[in-house]
Amino acid sequence: MTSRNRLPLAGVLGWPIAHTRSPRLHRHWLARHGIEGDYISLGIEPRDFESAFQSLPLLGFRGVNVTIPHKETVLRFATKVSDRAALIGAANTITFREDGSIYADNTDGYGFLENLRAGAPGWKGSDGPALVLGAGGAARAVISALLSDGAPEIRLANRTRSRADFLADQFGAKVRTVDWLHVEDAMDGVATIVNTTALGMTGQQALPFSLKRAPRTALVNDIVYAPLITPLLEEAQSRRMRWVDGLGMLLHQGRPGFEAWYGVAPEVDEDLRAAMLAD
Incomplete structure (x- = not known):
């Protein structure tokens, strides 16, 4: 089974990562659109970033969000970098493409x-x-x-x-x-x-x-x-x-990545805001 035949998987990389609300955001969209997949948070220390990042496509990840302190580091491993990520000097959205290339973008x-x-x-x-x-x-x-x-x-x-x-x-x-x-x-x-x-x-x-x-x-x-x-x-x-x-x-910056990884363009509305603010 190839990674593209598995259930779509994405996540967010950072250190520390406990504060992130990204899984709540993407899981809300997954549930709304009836997509069988998941989005998880991964706490990766800087010293382990390269090996952990390079293993993700093999584990079935279609892409990841990247947050502090890895936004600049991740550019070194990208095959293609968007103009806006290059200008900003950091990426927050990574897509692992079917041809094996790695696309880095900044949607902030x-x-x-x-x-x-x-x-x-x-x-x-x-x-x-x-x-x-x-x-x-x-x-x-x-x-x-x-x-x-x-x-x-x-x-x-x-x-x-x-x-x-x-x-x-x-x-x-x-x-x-x-x-x-x-x-x-x-x-x-x-x-x-x-x-x-x-x-x-x-x-x-x-x-x-x-x-x-x-x-x-x-x-x-x-x-x-x-x-x-x-x-x-x-x-x-x-x-x-x-x-x-x-x-x-936060909500809007997640939309391009979700569409790239799961094939659906999600919406930002009051139901999503309420879900994100719920305890």
């Missing part, structure tokens, strides 16, 4: 844009300048997505200024760094504000500034989804600004 930016489009109908990256907080892997995906959607300028701020400077240099003239102490000033005239940092997550401190300088027309997004409504989003609500939570980014 896709998930980010689809989440904002669904949560704030009519929003476009081209609406005006964007302020992005943070300079990690998620910020890379968000910046790439905003630029692809026509953002005329991105103001990038990070607690460690040098990391923001490095990232801005990689993306070119439309991305400029602003000092963390001057973030409120940088909100003047923006159309979109995105927090990609861990600040505001459960157990973390809140962001150390307010939205008082931001236009009331700006869209505020926090890619954090634990808690679903972060202090940043609470303030946006109180100021009657448009806002979008971070759960939809």
Whole structure:
């Protein structure tokens, strides 16, 4: 029996991995579409990654999601890398193709844009300048997505200024760094504000500034989804600004992989959101 004749199997690789909600997401879609297959989480230490990853096709895996700390490492083992994964320098979605090749993609930016489009109908990256907080892997995906959607300028701020400077240099003239102490000033005239940092997550401190300088027309997004409504989003609500939570980014980024592995294009709807938020 070849791997393609087995029940379709996929999963997520990371270390640690106990926090992931990806199995709940994909199993919901599997059940909805009556697909006999599974999606499992695999905790792989960095030292074991190469041997574990290369064994997956032999075990019947059609693909995997990849999360911290393996998103950059996995590119070394890909036969083909999508343009967006190459630009971001990381992959989160791997497909083991029937011809033996390995395709690496990054769907984080896709998930980010689809989440904002669904949560704030009519929003476009081209609406005006964007302020992005943070300079990690998620910020890379968000910046790439905003630029692809026509953002005329991105103001990038990070607690460690040098990391923001490095990232801005990689993306070119439309991305400029602003000092963390001057973030409120940088909100003047923006159309979109995105927090990609861990600040505001459960157990973390809140962001150390307010939205008082931001236009009331700006869209505020926090890619954090634990808690679903972060202090940043609470303030946006109180100021009657448009806002979008971070759960939809997780849901939408999973769609391309699910379709590639299981042959069905899944939907993101309220039933899925409720299932993901259930205890």
